[in-house]
Amino acid sequence: MAEIEQIRVSIKRPKDSLDGKVVGYIRSNPFGLEADYSQVITATLKNHWLPLALFSSGLRGEELRQIGIWAISQLEAQISMIRRTCGIAPDPLVVTSNISMQASNIVASDSLSVLGVTSGNGQISSTDEEDEDHEDDDDDEFLDSQNYQEMTDIKRMFGWDKP
Template identity: 45%
Template sequence: MSDAKQEILSIKRDSNDIDGQILNFLKTSPISPGSTLADAVMVTLKAHWLPLVLYSMGVRGEKLRTPTIWALHQLEAQARLIRRLCEIDN
């Protein structure tokens, strides 16, 4: 058994409001087979915040470059998907 400290996040939202609909969408439309709501939330958080967290921890150079490229790729891909599905022209 690991003695590592764990961060626990619990999100409760009314299923009839938009926040609840987002959570339901992520729960029922996983980003990849076998992924969970928690996986979708963590991928989203990492894409938005991982480079800034690493930077705040003093990570620089190549150790910062690779995760930053990954995060930007995730965000750019999501923007392309939204534009395409929602029929928004650039």
């Protein structure tokens, strides 16, 4: 039976350096999880590099997309924890995949939304039957008070209404 080829990683840093403090923190099992030190290090590497490593190995398509979604969700969870721990408010100018997903849910749940409905090819189109009858009035639609209120509500929901 053939032996499995393994890769060995060793990290040694002075205890008082920033790198040493990070390694010491991870080694201390800060969250009391069952994972050992090497599992935490490996998980951290996967979160940051797995999609790119698989892409460079030739993986494409839906499987790569799913792995990318998983990695991004792991990194976003870490970002959220860092924000909470350090008292950092989310930056309203930074658009994350969570906001994109929330925007997709808004579009899917409200067919009369000013955002319209996203078609299969990713383009936005309106489902309002009146648009077919009044193609020349498209520019006036954005001035309508109901649509203005929708946009105001959307901006408030995403935190974009704050100066």
